[in-house]
Amino acid sequence: MARSTYPDVEIPAQSVYELLFGDLDDADLDRIALVDGSTGDETTYRQLIAQVDALAGALAARGLGVGDTVGILCPNLPEFATVFHGVLRAGGTATTINSLYTVGEIASQLKSADAHWLFTVSPLLPQAAEAALAVGIADDHLVVIDGAEGHPSLRDLLFDRAAPPDVHFDPATHLAVLPFSSGTTGHPKGVMLTHQNLVANVLQSEQVIPLGRDDRVLAVLPFFHIYGLSVLLDFALLKRASLVTMPKFELAEFLRVTSEHVCTWLFIAPPIAVALAKHPLVDDYDLTGVDVIFSGAAPLDGALAQAVAERIGCTVCQGYGMTEASPVTHAIPVARADIDRSSIGLALPNTECRVIDPETGEDVAVPESGPSAPGELLVRGPQVMTGYLADEASTAQALDAEGWLHTGDIATVDAEGVYVIVDRLKELIKYKGYQVAPAVLEAVLLTHPEVVDAAVIGIDDEDGQEVPKAFVVRRADADLDEEVVMAYVAERVAGHEKVRMVEFIEVIPKSSSGKILRKDLRSKVGRHAAVG
Structure with missing residues (x-):
């Protein structure tokens, strides 16, 4: 077993709302929190908090109770932040749904999560309405954010002007979000992530992601995915940065938004890195404002990382995690140019790791120099889920009796605590x-x-x-x-x-x-x- 090379950070007993919005001063309140990359419309932190509080009040007044689940089927828009944090502020649990899902897949997630509310946008209303009907969500609980006849809109709820409720719950046990993951194998399962899980992970990430107030972060990775939800949305808000949203990835629009809004941080997945390294269109845009490109969600090849860094003229890093870990467990620190870009870097603070022989379960020895023999990576820390929703068998397979999360990924580790993913024990395709x-x-x-x-x-x-x-x-x-x-x-x-x-x-x-x-x-x- 190896602990993180970083000292532990304090994890307060706070809700996500208290952590992100509890200590904003006047200077922060008037900073830009969100920018719609398509239209340029801006939302300040003051406006965002007012919207979050107003939505929480409206939901509570309309019967949402502590622990009730709300589905969110919505692409990356500034309104997503209002809806997600409004649900959490009201004491509800959000289950974020893939915008590409079919009717059957939406209905299955809503049913599994026992959701009685659903927020969506008008382009997704046909499949949302059919799924809602299938699981018994009434029209007045199907909120169309941008408005549609027969359904409340986000504007309608905000104009209720109801005071936010006085809610009480234990952040260590109260579920904040129920994203669905296939885990190491099989069909999607609800991943139970508490307020403490999310609070812990954004505070752990501070040590390796030096985002600041003057940064502009491009948010093209979907908020329904825990990477986009935690690493982009919540972490950017914690750091009082400005988040520039994009509802979907199109290379020309990605480059335009990055250039025109002078985005300094790009959080991406490897397919975007391929485009940045190879596509001729990149040369038509001014990307000199980009300081850091941070990749996650799937393995990034070291040579590809180097090609992107050289072409854009920035630092390229990658991180590693799982939905089941809120999600980040490892990352290459931006300041550590000496760490191989094909690695996943160092374990985050408060994170313990083991690399075990898959056959024997014994810990793999770490040599004085060079990488260890490969083995399955296990992690333990305050960011690890409480389990899978209503699935004790799958929970027992993923989380052992000592709290170790079995990632299903095969890794090596060296004496400096640098981990490299070399294969997958699990069958999932990324x-x-x-x-x-x-x-x-x-x-x-x-x-x-x-x-x-x-x-x-x-x-x-x-x-x-x-x-x-x-x-x-x-x-x-x-x-x-x-x-x-x-x-x-x-x-x-x-x-x-x-x-x-x-x-x-x-x-x-x-x-x-x-x-x-x-x-x-x-x-x-x-x-x-x-x-x-």
Whole structure:
């Protein structure tokens, strides 16, 4: 076991609202908190707090109680901050929903989280309304932020002018947010993150992310993902920086917003790094204001990091974490130019780590020089979840009796405490930072009448980014080609979950217990088709 090389930081017994907004002085109140990257509209900290308090009051007046769950299906807009923190201020629990989800996926998350409210925006209303109807959310509890006939709008709630409620709860046990994650394998599960989890992680992150009041942070990574929610939204607010929102990634718009708003920090996922390193469009924009690019959500190659740093003229770092850890456990400190950019850096304060042999469970020895032998990375700290919602079996698999979170990632560590992720024990595919569970895609494939068996793995595309590939056993008389298979899956899953390659084989390799032998599939090389 190894503790962080940083000294512990104090984790106060505060709610997220108290931490972020409790000590704002007059100078901070009039600073810009949020900028709509599309329109340029600005929201000060004073305005944001007033909106958060007003929404909390309106929700409480309309029956939201402490511990009630509210779904948020919304892209990155300044209003997201008002809704999320208004829910928390009222004592509610937010379950943030992927904006790309299908009706069935939205309904499944709402039902699992027992949500009785849903906030969305008008472009997503058709699927939101159908999902809400399926789980029994009434029209007056389906709030359309920008307004739609038959539903309350955010403006309607704010103009209730109700005082925020006087709520009391224990930050150590009260759930702040229920994001859904596939964990190490399988179908999405509700990750129970308390106020203390979120408070701890933003305070831990202060030690390695030197964001300041004068920084402008580009927020293109989705707030529904814990990376965007905690590392961008909450951390930027904690540091009194300005957050520039983008509802979706388009390279030209990304570059325009970065340039025109003089963003100093870019939080990205590796596919954006590929574009920054390779795309000719980058040369058409002035990115000299960028000081730091920080990558997360999936592994960043060291050579790619170097290429981006040289082209943009900035520092490039990466961090590591999981939804189950709120999410950050490791990061490369911006000031440490000596640390290999392909590593995940050092453990955050208050974080303990182990690297264990997956077969024996014994700790891997750390040599005096060079990296250790690889082993599964385990972490423990105040940012680690309390468990999966209503799923004791999955919780027991992820969190052992001593509180260690089994990440499912294979890592090495050296004597300086620098960790490198070298492989994945888990089966999850990370497509552009999104989690894709093979089991979900396999279940869809098996519903096709001409598919006898199927398995899905992640493989690297030409840019070194992981994509889902399906191995399919088809009926002997089937008239089934790769494009048909991919189209079939695409109609039934979110866009990021689509199968991108297909290979037909005679039999899916399996163990005697019936477990798919994915390592055997990874060793296969055959014809395939790919789509973007």
